[in-house]
Amino acid sequence: MKIAVLGTGIVGRTLAGRLAELDHEVTVGTRDPAATLARTEPDQMGNPPYGQWQAQHAAVQLGPLADAAAEAEVVVNATAGGTSLAALDAAGPTNLAGKVLVDVANPLDFSQGMPPILSPSNTDSLGEQIQRAHPQARVVKSLNTMTATVMVDPARLPDSHEVFVAGDDQAAKEIVRDLLRQFGWPDANIRDLGGIRAARGLEMYLALWLSLLGTLGTSEFNLKLVRA
């Protein structure tokens, strides 16, 4: 499958690398590929420069946002939440029309210091904003509730745990479900929460996730649902 992963941070890299391992045709989309490759310093999060990662992942292409989206069947939004709407605008509505658009981003706002707040939140969500901005895209919110290494390799945790999907297009959710299965997610742990409005709860959970991160001292955790 032709997949565009928008975003060159650790989430985009982890998803792109794993999807390429699974023999998908992966292009990472970035605003300015030459500038991305020219960087030699670690990024804001302390990750090695993208070019270093790219050199070790020859199967992954790098291209401008619009080119990456234009050729893809599935587009993954792995940009920082605060820049996602602008990045998707640059990718271009016509390049997103009819595409499955997997939104893994969280609208974290660091402008008021740490811990970040969510913007939007409660009465809206980034997932809904993206769906409204791109009514012809088939937006599926998923994977935003965990760290990237767990997204692509759920078996690294020593018990079963959950991944959620939310979106208005049932067929698009089935395509995402199939990709999740390829990552190793058992079908029973892929939990369909209904329409894209459920992105609110999935994003608002980040506030608790950040507390848990601080308490556990590792980002490699997730939730298992236990029911009577």
Add this chain to the structure above:
Amino acid sequence: MKIAVLGTGIVGRTLAGRLAELDHEVTVGTRDPAATLARTEPDQMGNPPYGQWQAQHAAVQLGPLADAAAEAEVVVNATAGGTSLAALDAAGPTNLAGKVLVDVANPLDFSQGMPPILSPSNTDSLGEQIQRAHPQARVVKSLNTMTATVMVDPARLPDSHEVFVAGDDQAAKEIVRDLLRQFGWPDANIRDLGGIRAARGLEMYLALWLSLLGTLGTSEFNLKLVRA
């Protein structure tokens, strides 16, 4: 221990009943005890009238909010989140001063229809509002992330799962931890998230909880943390 449970709904009843079984001296606090006992119709949530429950729980006292709080060592806020600040104001700041105040409420706002939104949220929480309104109370947010039957009997779920505590007073959290142990919570599953600010994440999780309620078709579920 003398414990006041403020609120006559299903959460208050479940906590009061279980605390009385554990041989605590329990008074349920309500705005107008005579009016509460006079009701003969089910409440808004379809629960039987309080008087019927009271008749089956003779060990539990019923009193006005201020009287209940005045005599208690621990006060549990089990009122509806939208009315909690008013109820605690009626209970009286002097009656709450120095007391452990366990806030199990969620600030659900149903005024815009279903599902409810949270008010406050994101940049504030009910737990913080209560602590600010009653600076001499020792507020501990806990138990708000699950249905009442699970709060008081965690063993009814077939795997381990978590309960959280958040508050600025470490000794108050230890007292709450001890009550949780009496309910059957293993110490390892009582997760201290730090100061009362963590109430934001605990309350914001309710949006996801409501989605899960709709998906699972039962309120008797909770989360287990799985970590690498």
